Amino acid sequence: MNTMVEVMDKTTGAISSADLAQDRPSAATVGDVTVADPRMTCRDVDVWYGAKQAIKGVSLDIGKNEVLSMIGPSGCGKSTFLRCLNRMNDTIDGCRVTGSIKLDEQDIYDKALDPVPLRAQVGMVFQKPNPFPKSIYENVAYGPRIHGLTNNKAELDELVESSLRKAGLWNEVKDRLDQPGTGLSGGQQQRLCIARTIAVSPEVILMDEPCSALDPIATAIIEELIDELRANYSIAIVTHSMQQAARVSQRTAYFHLGDLIEVGETNQIFTNPQHRLTEDYITGRFG
Amino acid sequence: MSDTAVDKPAGDLMAGHTVRRYDQELAKLRAIILQMGEHVIEQTQAAVAALIQGDEPQAYRVLDREPQIDYLSLDADEEVFRVIARRQPTAVDLRIVLALSKIAGEVERAGDKAARIARQTLELRQQEQDGELLVEPLRVAFQTLDDKACCMFERSVRAVTSFDVTQALVIFEDEPALYAAASNLRDLLGESGDDGLVPRQAITLFHCAQALKHIGTHASNIAEQVIYVALGQDVRYRNREILIETLRHRGY
Numbered sequence: 001m002n003t004m005v006e007v008m009d010k011t012t013g014a015i016s017s018a019d020l021a022q023d024r025p026s027a028a029t030v031g032d033v034t035v036a037d038p039r040m041t042c043r044d045v046d047v048w049y050g051a052k053q054a055i056k057g058v059s060l061d062i063g064k065n066e067v068l069s070m071i072g073p074s075g076c077g078k079s080t081f082l083r084c085l086n087r088m089n090d091t092i093d094g095c096r097v098t099g100s101i102k103l104d105e106q107d108i109y110d111k112a113l114d115p116v117p118l119r120a121q122v123g124m125v126f127q128k129p130n131p132f133p134k135s136i137y138e139n140v141a142y143g144p145r146i147h148g149l150t151n152n153k154a155e156l157d158e159l160v161e162s163s164l165r166k167a168g169l170w171n172e173v174k175d176r177l178d179q180p181g182t183g184l185s186g187g188q189q190q191r192l193c194i195a196r197t198i199a200v201s202p203e204v205i206l207m208d209e210p211c212s213a214l215d216p217i218a219t220a221i222i223e224e225l226i227d228e229l230r231a232n233y234s235i236a237i238v239t240h241s242m243q244q245a246a247r248v249s250q251r252t253a254y255f256h257l258g259d260l261i262e263v264g265e266t267n268q269i270f271t272n273p274q275h276r277l278t279e280d281y282i283t284g285r286f287g
Numbered sequence: 288m289s290d291t292a293v294d295k296p297a298g299d300l301m302a303g304h305t306v307r308r309y310d311q312e313l314a315k316l317r318a319i320i321l322q323m324g325e326h327v328i329e330q331t332q333a334a335v336a337a338l339i340q341g342d343e344p345q346a347y348r349v350l351d352r353e354p355q356i357d358y359l360s361l362d363a364d365e366e367v368f369r370v371i372a373r374r375q376p377t378a379v380d381l382r383i384v385l386a387l388s389k390i391a392g393e394v395e396r397a398g399d400k401a402a403r404i405a406r407q408t409l410e411l412r413q414q415e416q417d418g419e420l421l422v423e424p425l426r427v428a429f430q431t432l433d434d435k436a437c438c439m440f441e442r443s444v445r446a447v448t449s450f451d452v453t454q455a456l457v458i459f460e461d462e463p464a465l466y467a468a469a470s471n472l473r474d475l476l477g478e479s480g481d482d483g484l485v486p487r488q489a490i491t492l493f494h495c496a497q498a499l500k501h502i503g504t505h506a507s508n509i510a511e512q513v514i515y516v517a518l519g520q521d522v523r524y525r526n527r528e529i530l531i532e533t534l535r536h537r538g539y
Contacts, residue, residue: 243375270377272519283380285303 028057030275031264035063035251039204039234040085040122045099047080047089047258054080056258057099062204067226067235069245069266072255073286078238081255082206085236086122087115103203120147123197127209129189131181131196136173139181139192140164143200159199166232167195168225187218194225198233205229207237211244223248242282246270254278300379300450300516309374316366316387317447323359323394324444326352328437330401331502335433338408338495339426341415349405356398363391382519383450386512390447393512397440397505400498407495414488421492422483428472429496435465436499439506446510450517452539455510459531462507469500 038061047055055077062068062085070078080089087108089095101108108118120143131139140160143149150156160177164170169191173184181192190210197205207226211219226235226248239245245252246266253263254277262275273279280286301313330349337345367388370376376384411420421429439461446454473496476489484492514522514534522530 242377246377271381273378279378280303282377284305284309284374286305 029059029260030262030278033059033061033260033263035061035066037064038062039064039104040236041100041102041105042081042085043100045081045084045097045101047077047084048094048096048098049092050094054258055084058255058258058260060253060260060263062234062236063251064234065230065232066251067230067237067249069249069252070236070238070255071240071242071245071252071281072261073281074240075257076255077258078253078255079208081260082208082236082238083124085204085206086119086124088119088124090115117147120200121202122204122206123200123202125190125193125197125205125207125210128213129186129193131184131189131192133180133182135178136164136181136184136192137177140195140199143196147200149200163195163199164192166198166229167191168221168228169195185218187214187221190214190218190222191225194222194229198229202233204234204236207235207239209238209240212240219244242270254281256281301383306374309370309380312366312370312374313380313383316363316370316384319359319363319366320387320391320394320447321444323356323363323391323398324440324447326356326359327394327398327401327502328441328444330356330398331404331433331437331440331499334401334404334408335429335499338404338411339421339429341408341412341420343409343412346405346408346412350402353398353402353405356395360391360395363387367391379516379519382516386516387447390509390512393505393508394444397502400502400505403498404495407491407498411488411491414485414491420484420488425472425475425492428468428475429499432465432468432472432496432499435461435468436503436506439465439503440509443506443509443513446513450513452514452517452534455513455517456531456534456539458506458510459527462503462527465500465503469496472496 040062042061043059045055045058046053058077058081060068060081070082072078083089084097084101085108089097097109103118103121106113108122132142134142137160140163141156144156144159150159161170161174164173169188172188173179173192181189184192190213194205194210211222214222223244226237229235237245237248249266251263252266252269254261254269254273254275256277262269262273262278264274269278270282273282277286301317302310304310330352333345334349336342337349367384370384374380439458442454442458442461445451446458473493476484476493476496508523511521511523514520
């Protein structure tokens with residue numbers, strides 16, 4: 001598709017045409033898939049579950065210190081795409097990923113690359129909080145310990161504290177670190193999972209509907225946390241909440257039936273999307 | 288995926304929500320504004336008729352009816368609040384709600400202008416000496432300005448029914464004729480000493496002329512909002528000639 005987009009000069013009203021296809025590796029996407037300062041670079045990514053193609057030639061950058069939200073109806077491929085970013089799909093039988101996904105210029109699908117340290121660099125927070133059946137302390141300490149990130153107990157203690165602080169949970173749990181993580185409230189458990197992710201010094205944090213099981217107050221706390229984490233990490237979040245995408249992200253990508261239909265500044269996507277499918281979806285006309 | 292899917296706008300911009308109640312709420316908001324618009328046209332025509340014919344009862348009727356428009360504007364505000372609170376509109380829906388809110392303000396102020404003409408008419412009747420107040424050229428000039436302003440305003444209200452960019456462009460194209468009619472009337476009033484008008488009467492009539500011109504300006508402001516909804520582009524403060532040319536070039 002060769003989409004001509006007309007751009008109006010704000011002062012004169014003059015309209016010029018720009019062929020977005022020149023800047024778009026993806027054939028179907030409206031908007032600029034690239035960013036000036038990318039942390040992850042995905043090009044022409046196809047994902048197949050057996051004979052069924054779940055992702056069709058998606059190209060998309062995730063910038064440093066940005067929150068990228070991925071939205072779309074169920075089955076559109078947004079979670080599949082998210083899971084490609086730290087090779088979570090490797091664990092699914094019959095799943096095949098082609099194209100290029102790079103983290104800081106390193107091809108993450110390089111056969112020589114060990115996916116275990118990759119998943120520390122690109123951490124994942126899931127829809128349902130899933131703390132280990134261990135103490136709060138051990139939930140956070142587990143990752144650094146197996147990755148050998150600290151040299152002694154004092155360093156580990158410090159890392160656990162700083163991770164819990166970054167996750168906004170320290171003050172609530174500092175007096176009960178030895179208690180089970182599963183005993184916390186849903187919102188606290190999700191923040192514990194975020195602390196666990198942070199503890200292994202990731203560059204990118206992937207979030208798959210991280211607030212869908214939380215009440216509005218816990219959701220607001222997580223959203224505030226996402227905004228703070230952006231200072232140090234790149235974040236890609238899949239969400240079914242339009243309002244959440246509008247609130248937390250700087251860029252938004254809209255997926256539909258495996259295609260990346262449109263990507264752009266979140267403000268633009270939610271005020272003046274260029275593609276009718278995007279508009280129909282975010283305004284509740286889809287289906 | 289069809290290439291034509293990127294072509295916008297298409298169909299009724301306010302319809303098609305999965306939650307049909309949302310369609311109804313937007314339709315209700317627009318219906319209030321269209322009703323206000325109809326009242327303004329009636330009020331303006333009645334006020335100008337009262338002015339030209341020196342019809343005091345007609346002027347009073349215009350003033351009596353003015354609160355109807357004000358109350359409808361309160362209803363419109365209430366609907367805007369409700370839709371924002373309930374639906375958190377985005378994209379074209381957000382533009383529709385914001386634009387309809389601004390359009391309601393424009394229509395309400397246009398209604399004020401009609402009432403102003405009625406008030407000035409009553410003032411003139413109090414000042415009037417024996418004989419006809421408006422000589423034939425002034426009557427014709429007022430009628431011409433009234434026709435132009437009402438035509439523009441009626442078209443702007445019609446444009447709101449379907450957020451019709453073409454109708455909005457015609458309103459922009461009518462602006463020079465509106466200004467010319469207002470200018471002609473102003474010139475006639477400037478020379479009106481010869482026709483027996485005292486300066487105070489001429490000034491009052493000048494205010495009526497200004498009010499009529501402003502009704503046309505409100506129509507233009509409504510047309511800008513129509514384009515904002517339909518195309519997602521804020522065209523306020525843009526050079527009109529370039530805007531008309533570029534949008535005509537795009538096939539509107």
